[in-house]
Every structure is written in C-alpha cells, then in structure tokens.
Amino acid sequence: MPIAVSALGDEPRGAVAPLISCLGTSYPGAPMYLDVLFPGAPAVDIAGLAYDNRAVGPRDLFFCVRGFTRDGHDFAPDAVARGAAALVVDHLLDVDIPQVVVSDVRQVMAPTAAAFYGNPTATLDLVGVTGTNGKTTTAHLTRSLLEADGRRTGLLGTVKSVIAGTEFEVVRTTPEAIDLQRSFRAMLDGGDVACVMEVSSHALELRRVDDSEFAAAVFTNLTQDHLDFHATMEDYFQAKRRLFTEVGARRAVLNLDDPYGARLATDPGLAAPVTFALEHAGATYRADDLHTGLSGSRFTLHSPDGVAELSSPLRGRFNVYNVLGAFAAARALGVPFDSAVAAVEHAGQVPGRFETVEEGQPFAVLVDYAHTPDSLENVLAAARELTGARLHVVFGAGGDRDRGKRPLMGEIAARLADRVIVTSDNPRSEDPEAIIAEILAGITRPVEHDADRRAAIQNAIAAAGDGDVVVIAGKGHEQGQEFADGRKIPFDDVAVAREALRGVA
Numbered sequence: 001m002p003i004a005v006s007a008l009g010d011e012p013r014g015a016v017a018p019l020i021s022c023l024g025t026s027y028p029g030a031p032m033y034l035d036v037l038f039p040g041a042p043a044v045d046i047a048g049l050a051y052d053n054r055a056v057g058p059r060d061l062f063f064c065v066r067g068f069t070r071d072g073h074d075f076a077p078d079a080v081a082r083g084a085a086a087l088v089v090d091h092l093l094d095v096d097i098p099q100v101v102v103s104d105v106r107q108v109m110a111p112t113a114a115a116f117y118g119n120p121t122a123t124l125d126l127v128g129v130t131g132t133n134g135k136t137t138t139a140h141l142t143r144s145l146l147e148a149d150g151r152r153t154g155l156l157g158t159v160k161s162v163i164a165g166t167e168f169e170v171v172r173t174t175p176e177a178i179d180l181q182r183s184f185r186a187m188l189d190g191g192d193v194a195c196v197m198e199v200s201s202h203a204l205e206l207r208r209v210d211d212s213e214f215a216a217a218v219f220t221n222l223t224q225d226h227l228d229f230h231a232t233m234e235d236y237f238q239a240k241r242r243l244f245t246e247v248g249a250r251r252a253v254l255n256l257d258d259p260y261g262a263r264l265a266t267d268p269g270l271a272a273p274v275t276f277a278l279e280h281a282g283a284t285y286r287a288d289d290l291h292t293g294l295s296g297s298r299f300t301l302h303s304p305d306g307v308a309e310l311s312s313p314l315r316g317r318f319n320v321y322n323v324l325g326a327f328a329a330a331r332a333l334g335v336p337f338d339s340a341v342a343a344v345e346h347a348g349q350v351p352g353r354f355e356t357v358e359e360g361q362p363f364a365v366l367v368d369y370a371h372t373p374d375s376l377e378n379v380l381a382a383a384r385e386l387t388g389a390r391l392h393v394v395f396g397a398g399g400d401r402d403r404g405k406r407p408l409m410g411e412i413a414a415r416l417a418d419r420v421i422v423t424s425d426n427p428r429s430e431d432p433e434a435i436i437a438e439i440l441a442g443i444t445r446p447v448e449h450d451a452d453r454r455a456a457i458q459n460a461i462a463a464a465g466d467g468d469v470v471v472i473a474g475k476g477h478e479q480g481q482e483f484a485d486g487r488k489i490p491f492d493d494v495a496v497a498r499e500a501l502r503g504v505a
Contacts, residue, residue, distance in 0.1 A: 164190020352476025
C-alpha cells in the first residue's frame with residue numbers, strides 16, 4: 001500500500017537502544033525504528049505497538065483504527081499524552097509527533113505487527129480452524145494430537161488460550177492483529193513449536209490474521225450465523241474463503257460433506273486440498289460404521305495410510321467430523337498415523353461442548369454452546385440417539401445478533417425435542433421477552449417459556465425421568481450472562497445444572 005509520511009516531530013536516531021535493522025528480526029520489548037517499519041518515515045524509536053489508547057506506553061506506535069462505534073483518531077491526543085512516539089492515521093492530525101498516513105489503518109496493522117514481532121509464524125507451525133460450528137472442539141483435538149507427538153502447542157480459542165504452557169482468559173475468539181502477533185512471539189520464546197487457533201469470520205473480514213503464515217487451515221462447515229455482521233451467506237462464505245485463498249495456508253483441510261466445503265475443494269486457488277467426510281466416498285479421510293452413545297463414539301477410518309478402528313470419548317455424529325478434521329490437520333503437519341490414531345482415544349471433551357453434568361441422577365444432562373440453527377439441530381439429533389425416553393431442551397438466542405435465526409431455532413427445537421423450554425440467553429440491549437417471542441414464532445405447538453434462565457434449567461431437570469436426556473443449549477462454557485449497557489452477571493450453565501441436580505439426585 002502506498003504510504004504518505006508526515007515529518008512532524010522528526011528526530012535524529014538516538015542511542016537509546018541497539019537498532020534491530022532488518023524487518024522481521026525484532027523481539028518482544030526490543031525497539032525498532034519507525035522507518036524500518038515504514039520506509040521513508042522519520043527515524044523514531046518505537047518500543048511497542050497499540051490500537052487501544054488506554055494501553056499506550058512510552059514510545060509506542062499508536063494505530064488510529066476506525067471502529068464500528070468509535071474512531072481511534074479521536075483518542076490520539078490521549079495516546080500522545082500517555083507517551084506515544086508516533087501515530088498511524090488515515091489523515092493528518094493536529095498533534096506534534098510523527099504521523100504515518102495510510103489509506104486504511106486497520107489494513108496495515110497486521111503486517112506491521114508481524115514485522116515488529118519478527119514474523120513468528122514463519123517458524124511456528126500455525127493451524128487455523130474456521131467454520132460456523134465445531135471450531136473449538138476441532139482446535140482442541142488438533143492441539144491434543146500435536147502434543148501427543150511431543151510438540152508443545154499453543155492455543156488461541158473461544159474457551160481458553162494457552163501460551164507457552166500458561167492459560168489465559170479469552171477476550172475474543174481471534175485476537176486483534178497486534179495481540180495476535182505478540183502472542184505468537186511469546187509462544188515461540190516460551191518454547192512452543194506450534195499453535196492451533198480458531199479463526200472467526202470477523203477476524204478474516206477485519207484482517208486480523210493477515211501476514212500470518214498458516215501451515216494448515218481447517219474448514220468445518222458453514223451455516224447461518226453472524227448475518228448481523230455479514231450482509232448475506234455469500235458474504236459470510238467469502239470472508240471464510242479468505243483464510244484459504246488471500247491469507248493462504250500450505251495445506252487446506254476441508255469438510256467435503258458440507259456444501260461450502262465442497263465448493264472450496266474445487267476452488268482454483270487451492271492446490272490439492274485434503275478432505276474429510278462421513279458421506280462422500282471420495283474424501284481423503286472418511287469414517288463409516290459409526291456407533292455413538294454416552295460413552296463416546298467408535299468408527300472405521302479410511303485414509304491414504306490404510307484403515308483403522310478409532311474410538312473417541314466425544315459423543316455424536318457431529319463430533320466425528322471434528323475428529324476427522326483434527327486428524328487430517330495433524331497428519332498434514334506430519335504427526336505419524338499410528339500416533340494420531342492412539343491420541344484420538346485420549347482427547348477428551350471440551351468445556352461446554354456436549355459436556356455431561358453428572359451427579360448420580362438417572363438421566364443425562366448435556367451442556368452445549370449450540371447457538372445456531374445447524375448446531376442446535378446437530379446437538380438435538382445426537383442427543384436423540386442417546387435416549388429411548390424423552391428429550392428435553394432449554395435454549396434461547398442472543399440479543400443484538402442475527403434475528404433471522406431465532407424462529408428457525410424454535411422450529412428445530414419443537415421438531416426434535418419432546419419438551420421445549422425457551423428462555424433467555426445473552427439478551428444484551430434487547431428485551432428478553434421480545435427475543436423469546438421471535439423464537440416462539442417458529443413453533444406451532446404448545447411449549448414452555450421462562451425468561452429466567454436459572455429457573456428454566458431447574459424446571460427442566462426437576463421434571464426429567466429415568467433414561468431422559470436434558471440438553472441445555474446456547475451458552476456452553478460461558479461464565480456470565482450479558483444484559484444492557486454491558487452489564488454482565490456471573491452465570492454458568494454447568495454450575496446451575498449441577499446445583500439443580502443435587503436437589504433431585
């Protein structure tokens with residue numbers, strides 16, 4: 001991208017620290033001169049990068065990113081007051097420090113961060129997992145298979161992040177570009193040799209993963225979600241497609257049973273993709289003779305390395321797709337076939353993903369993150385296979401998100417479950433009762449509804465009988481419930497269910 005440079009505040013090179021003179025050879029905390037990052041810019045010493053003015057430290061380069069509700073340019077004076085050494089802007093501001101003027105601040109943030117932190121993914125084996133459903137489980141499984149092969153592997157995901165063996169709380173599924181490259185650098189410096197990360201469509205659209213080198217990328221599936229952000233399903237697909245085409249991955253791993261995965265497999269921009277499936281006979285990795293129950297799943301794997309019998313503690317047909325995607329990604333990175341087969345058996349459940357809650361009760365309780373029509377249908381179909389008795393479901397829909405999926409989820413729940421309790425999820429700024437009404441619009445038979453999620457869960461568990469299955473869907477691993485004005489109260493579906501079970505077991 002052409003870069004115009006303002007020379008305001010230009011200073012000669014100082015001797016404040018040794019110059020790391022070549023792009024791509026920086027290290028965390030090491031200074032780099034601005035003209036190394038942006039040739040032609042003033043020779044100003046840069047100690048770090050920031051996009052949030054509240055995080056600016058002395059000698060940082062501050063990116064004035066335009067967001068959906070706020071403009072980073074408005075916070076430039078505060079960044080300067082906090083010690084910023086220079087700004088990246090899309091128009092000159094009335095501040096007396098150097099400014100690099102670009103046409104799109106967000107677009108240059110990822111390549112600048114990759115350069116500043118020494119292009120860590122040139123060394124770190126990076127696996128990206130994208131899709132609507134299954135990202136978290138597939139990412140956790142892939143990490144387990146890599147670690148079983150003796151490769152210490154970082155994780156960036158929805159449930160947790162693991163960097164150099166230390167767990168961190170998650171702010172967003174895919175971090176902003178600066179945080180992302182800083183994390184990759186910390187992984188390398190801390191002894192990780194690989195990283196598995198979930199890659200959201202938002203991150204791809206907003207260019208957070210640009211200039212990250214992916215050793216492999218997995219496509220799980222694409223179903224309706226995020227249409228509050230993407231105008232159409234085609235726009236949603238094109239955002240996901242960027243990971244495999246524009247960003248690029250050395251190996252593409254695709255679900256051939258998914259229509260969008262099959263479409264990607266024929267994309268002229270992809271060379272020899274690896275595919276997986278349960279139904280498509282031509283897939284590189286295929287499963288058949290599937291048996292699934294509360295104890296897990298068993299199936300026969302057909303692969304280029306031969307046929308093997310696999311056992312997984314994960315339940316449900318949808319989880320077999322996740323196992324296949326992870327297996328294919330691990331093999332693409334050179335994990336031996338026999339090691340991967342053995343590791344699948346020990347790769348356990350992920351918090352909030354078809355997670356069992358057990359307190360000695362004579363029925364099953366499962367907590368799952370399912371919050372889209374397709375994921376709810378998959379989870380309820382899998383739960384139905386686990387019982388010859390009644391299937392109960394408690395679910396809602398998030399506020400300030402795609403409203404079109406609400407009646408679809410209602411129809412699915414009423415069709416597949418014997419007992420339905422529609423409740424509140426994360427209402428955010430919306431009226432919980434209004435969200436429930438939109439879900440009920442898709443239901444043509446009498447069902448129960450209660451905006452009090454705790455009461456709804458307690459009600460479902462209290463009425464469950466021997467051999468029944470109770471599914472609590474929508475929030476999964478989440479530890480809070482979000483209301484208007486950003487208010488968040490502690491709430492954990494697993495903990496609430498366990499508390500209710502102790503009262504009935």
